[in-house]
Amino acid sequence: MSDIKFTIDGKECTAKSGQTIVEAAKANGIYIPVLCHFDGLKPAGTCRICTVKTGGRFMAGCTTPVAEGMRIDNMTPEIEDMRKQIIEMLFVEGNHMCPVCEKSGNCELQALAYRYKMMVPRFPFLWPKREVVANAPKLYLDKNRCVQCLRCVREIITTDGKNVFAVKERGGKTTINMDEKLAAGLSDDMAMRAMDICPVGCIIRKEVGYKVPIGQRKFDSKPIGSEIEGR
Amino acid sequence: MGRKITIEPVTRVEGHGKVTIQLDDAGNVAQSRLHIVEFRGFERFVQGRPYWEAPVLVQRLCGICPVSHHLAAAKALDVIVGAGTGDGLTPVGEKMRRLMHYGQMFQSHALHFFHLASPDLLFGADGDPAIRNVIGVALEHKDLAVQGVMMRKFGQEIIRATAGKKIHGTGGIPGGINKNLSIAERDEFLKGADPLNIDKMIEWSQAAVDFFKGYHAQNKDYIDNFSVFPSSHLSLVRKDGAMDFYHGVIRCIDADGNKLLDDIDYQDYYKHIGEEVKSWSYMKFPYLRKLGMENGWYTVGPLARCNTADFIPTPLAQKEFEIFKAYTNGKPNHMSMHMHWARLIELLHSAEVIKDLLNDPDLQKDNLVVKGTKQKEGVGLLEAPRGTLFHHYRINDNDQIEMANLIVSTTNNNEPMNRGVNFVAKDIFTGKKEITEGMMNRVEMVIRAYDPCLSCATHALGQMPMELTLVDSNGEIIDQMRK
Numbered sequence: 001m002s003d004i005k006f007t008i009d010g011k012e013c014t015a016k017s018g019q020t021i022v023e024a025a026k027a028n029g030i031y032i033p034v035l036c037h038f039d040g041l042k043p044a045g046t047c048r049i050c051t052v053k054t055g056g057r058f059m060a061g062c063t064t065p066v067a068e069g070m071r072i073d074n075m076t077p078e079i080e081d082m083r084k085q086i087i088e089m090l091f092v093e094g095n096h097m098c099p100v101c102e103k104s105g106n107c108e109l110q111a112l113a114y115r116y117k118m119m120v121p122r123f124p125f126l127w128p129k130r131e132v133v134a135n136a137p138k139l140y141l142d143k144n145r146c147v148q149c150l151r152c153v154r155e156i157i158t159t160d161g162k163n164v165f166a167v168k169e170r171g172g173k174t175t176i177n178m179d180e181k182l183a184a185g186l187s188d189d190m191a192m193r194a195m196d197i198c199p200v201g202c203i204i205r206k207e208v209g210y211k212v213p214i215g216q217r218k219f220d221s222k223p224i225g226s227e228i229e230g231r
Numbered sequence: 232m233g234r235k236i237t238i239e240p241v242t243r244v245e246g247h248g249k250v251t252i253q254l255d256d257a258g259n260v261a262q263s264r265l266h267i268v269e270f271r272g273f274e275r276f277v278q279g280r281p282y283w284e285a286p287v288l289v290q291r292l293c294g295i296c297p298v299s300h301h302l303a304a305a306k307a308l309d310v311i312v313g314a315g316t317g318d319g320l321t322p323v324g325e326k327m328r329r330l331m332h333y334g335q336m337f338q339s340h341a342l343h344f345f346h347l348a349s350p351d352l353l354f355g356a357d358g359d360p361a362i363r364n365v366i367g368v369a370l371e372h373k374d375l376a377v378q379g380v381m382m383r384k385f386g387q388e389i390i391r392a393t394a395g396k397k398i399h400g401t402g403g404i405p406g407g408i409n410k411n412l413s414i415a416e417r418d419e420f421l422k423g424a425d426p427l428n429i430d431k432m433i434e435w436s437q438a439a440v441d442f443f444k445g446y447h448a449q450n451k452d453y454i455d456n457f458s459v460f461p462s463s464h465l466s467l468v469r470k471d472g473a474m475d476f477y478h479g480v481i482r483c484i485d486a487d488g489n490k491l492l493d494d495i496d497y498q499d500y501y502k503h504i505g506e507e508v509k510s511w512s513y514m515k516f517p518y519l520r521k522l523g524m525e526n527g528w529y530t531v532g533p534l535a536r537c538n539t540a541d542f543i544p545t546p547l548a549q550k551e552f553e554i555f556k557a558y559t560n561g562k563p564n565h566m567s568m569h570m571h572w573a574r575l576i577e578l579l580h581s582a583e584v585i586k587d588l589l590n591d592p593d594l595q596k597d598n599l600v601v602k603g604t605k606q607k608e609g610v611g612l613l614e615a616p617r618g619t620l621f622h623h624y625r626i627n628d629n630d631q632i633e634m635a636n637l638i639v640s641t642t643n644n645n646e647p648m649n650r651g652v653n654f655v656a657k658d659i660f661t662g663k664k665e666i667t668e669g670m671m672n673r674v675e676m677v678i679r680a681y682d683p684c685l686s687c688a689t690h691a692l693g694q695m696p697m698e699l700t701l702v703d704s705n706g707e708i709i710d711q712m713r714k
Contacts, residue, residue: 099399100288132279134629140281206630207312209283211600213402213410214395 006070008052021061021072022050031225032074033083033112035090035199036149037062044150049086049112053079080116087112088121095130095144096200102209103201105217109147110200111224131175136183138191140204146176147200156194158182164194176202233261236656236666241265241675248683250652250674258662263653265645265678266512274635282308282626286403289622289637295342297399298335298390299615299640302328302477303622305403306611311626313603314406316498318478320601322593324407329477330588331393331402332613336476337432337581338386339616340533340574343682344439345379348571351676352446357669375442378435382578385420385432389585392416407600414595421589429586433547436579440551443575458567458654458677461486462647463519463528464535467497467614472541474552474580476614482539483519483529488563491519497612500621506638514645517638528646531618532681533573538563545587548580567651570680615640617682641683651677 003014008030015024020043025032036047043062050061053073066072073079090096090109098104133141152165153176164182168175186194195205214220233256239249253262273292280288286304290297305328310316318325346365353372354363362371369376387397392412394400402408420429447454463486467479481495481503492503507516507524518527529535537556543549555576558564564573588594608625618640625634641648655677659670 099291100284102284102287132631134281134631140630204281206281207283207405209281210287210401210404211409214400216410 004066004068004070006066006068006072008072008074009076015066019066021052021054021059021064021066021070024066025061025072025074026228029228030074031228032061033115033225034062035108035112035147036151038151038155038197041151041154044154046148046150047086047090049083051079051082051086058082083112084116084118085122087116087118088123090147091118092121092123092125093128094146095127097144101145101201102204103145103198105214105220106212107201107219108199108224111219114219115224133178133180136178136180138186138188138206139178139183139194140206141176141178142202142204143175144202145200146202148174148176149199150176151197151199152176152194152203155197156186156190158185178203234258236660238671238674241678248678250678252652252656252660252674254660258660258664260653260657260660263649263656264511265649265652274637277632277635279631279633281630282311282624282632283405283630285622285624285632285635286405287399287401289635290399292637292639294398296335296339296616298331298394299613299620300622300637301394301400302332302403303611303613303615303620304624305405306478306613307609307622307624308405309407309611310498310609311606311624312405313605314601315603316496319603320407321596321598323411323596324599324601325477326588326591326593327393327408327411328403330412330585330594331390331400332477333581333584333588334386334389334393336386336616337436337578337585338383338390339682340578340581341379341382341386343616344571344575344578345375345382347682348679349375349379351672351679352443352571356673356676357667360668360672363672378439381426382432382435385427385429388427389420392420404600406602409599411596411599412589412594417589417594420585429582429589433579433582433586436575436582437547440572440575440579443572444554447572454568455566457673458651458658458680459565460650460654461565462530462650463491463522464538464563465492465519465529465531465643466536466539466619467612468540469544470494473544474536474540474542474577475544476577476581478613481612481619484539484563486563486565488538488561491521497621498610500610500612501623501636504621504638506642512645514642515638516645517643518646529643530647531640531643532570532616533577534564534567534570535618536614537573537576543576543580545580545583547583548576551576551579567677567680570682574682617641618643641681644681644683648678648681648683651680 004017006013008025013028015027022032022034022037032052033049035049036044037050045060045063048060051058052061054070098110104110130143153163153167156164158164162182164179165176168177192205194203234254236252237249241248241250249266251264252260255261273289277285277288285308286301289304290301292300314320349368350363353368391397394402402410422428425431463483465483467475468482469475469479481492481497483492485491495503503520504517505520507518509516518524519529543552555572611622613620620640621638623636624632627633652674655674659673
């Protein structure tokens with residue numbers, strides 16, 4: 001595969017053919033925020049936090065392949081504000097109580113809110129009534145915190161190929177549901193994987209909460225994105 | 232014509248409340264009440280949450296001593312995860328929690344004495360309200376103000392090192408703690424630059440006790456006779472009768488010092504303590520079941536602890552404790568203003584305990600958590616700065632909390648505070664036609680002596696306004712003053 005030449009915010013970059021904009025940016029030390037995307041998973045393009053502008057159009061960076069000569073806008077005030085709006089909408093659309101959430105400090109949504117300096121959302125809180133599913137032995141599903149990224153749907157699959165998590169309904173009624181019998185059969189490692197891959201505090205491995213002290217959590221000392229930008 | 236006096240807001244206390252005093256046609260106090268006027272409902276909305284969330288969630292009741300709620304909940308959950316009834320943790324687990332708790336006692340007591348109570352002593356009950364506050368203390372008694380700020384900072388740093396944050400940390404988890412104390416953290420407290428080291432904190436604590444004793448010697452009549460009324464006193468004490476803020480058994484003595492309850496395992500607290508609801512306050516009224524609702528009320532807090540404990544297990548505080556006890560010939564002390572004295576002895580004791588813990592190598596060990604056979608129900612008690620704190624949880628088969636009962640320190644003091652208000656009201660309002668600011672402040676002072684946290688007590692939120700309203704015997708408002 002030959003190298004592709006393109007620019008992000010005027011900086012000349014190279015990429016391998018077939019890489020998405022998010023992957024290519026990362027390889028060039030440029031951070032494009034992601035929430036639904038997870039390295040190694042097939043892109044879903046559900047959250048749109050990775051929105052960039054190229055050829056005059058807004059595109060999802062996680063699903064759009066980079067192309068020769070592409071001129072990509074990433075950190076313009078317009079795009080950054082759109083991203084901030086998306087973060088704010090995710091906060092008001094669910095019930096995110098960071099002060100008591102055990103994912104606090106490891107939560108990508110919270111980390112993005114800090115990165116984008118979200119103080120108070122510009123949108124009204126919706127305070128939806130959401131279900132909590134607690135009857136699986138290892139996992140606790142708190143739908144108040146779900147951002148419908150579909151990471152769990154794509155990643156948590158039983159050894160015989162069955163999805164443990166699945167989408168129910170459509171549009172504003174969409175929820176992520178857990179097959180409690182399949183969840184009960186997950187290995188300890190796979191149950192922990194389900195919690196770790198969830199970018200927020202929706203999927204919780206039971207009885208491990210708060211074991212990592214403040215100061216040693218993922219984003220306590222390294223803001224989200226710094227692992228790419230600091231390279 | 233009768234009058235009703237309403238004091239709202241009550242100032243220099245934590246939370247929001249008001250006082251009403253009903254005067255009859257002859258100008259005598261017919262009725263007085265401390266009303267707690269806001270509501271939050273933590274016991275309800277914790278239901279359905281996973282049990283391990285409780286120490287972090289319920290501590291949000293308060294920003295003053297959240298560590299108390301954090302650790303009381305953690306102790307209750309120790310029982311639920313099978314780690315024993317409060318004393319089954321590993322040495323590092325228990326001692327880190329103790330360090331966190333004594334750090335909090337230290338900062339909270341320092342805050343109360345220097346920031347909230349000292350203005351009344353330094354400027355007098357009738358002092359100019361414009362300077363009778365912490366700013367006035369800072370301007371006219373700079374050394375005391377600096378000590379207050381630095382002592383509070385020291386305590387808060389202890390909390391940060393043990394809980395992860397100064398306010399609303401996560402250190403206590405069911406069955407133990409999530410971190411130990413590094414050598415570097417320890418040495419910051421043992422050898423920190425002056426004044427932020429434990430030796431200076433002990434020195435300043437001793438000086439605070441001496442300050443109070445000096446003030447007392449000059450103002451005996453005022454300190455000894457302001458709101459004195461007989462009360463039962465309740466607290467945890469260590470099995471051997473020592474003062475212990477973190478763990479122990481329930482002891483309650485009557486006004487003469489006879490033991491009403493002794494060596495009671497707090498898992499059975501509900502067999503001995505009931506709670507009454509009254510229509511005019513969001514704060515419940517706990518009582519000893521064996522004495523009933525009318526006579527079963529009791530006092531908690533520093534004065535109660537100094538009355539119930541047989542001794543204090545650190546040398547400097549024990550020396551002060553002996554002087555304190557000798558003042559009433561070993562009998563229970565019922566003088567409201569002596570709560571400040573008791574609180575400062577506890578401040579000194581906390582500093583001494585912190586030093587002992589910092590020198591304990593167990594704090595650097597790594598076996599942080601213990602678990603055993605899971606239980607469905609657990610109770611956690613400890614002595615918070617303002618008194619005995621009860622947390623009680625029951626969980627379902629899915630690890631969700633289905634019942635929570637909290638009896639918060641200030642709730643225990645509900646009836647004594649009401650009696651204190653009544654005592655002072657009768658003393659200063661009877662037959663008086665004009666209300667002065669100093670008279671209102673005296674009512675606040677008796678409430679303030681309890682260092683009440685009204686936010687916690689109702690599990691309520693807000694500022695602490697005070698309003699005085701005069702109504703006649705028909706309930707018509709005659710006069711009203713707000714602060």
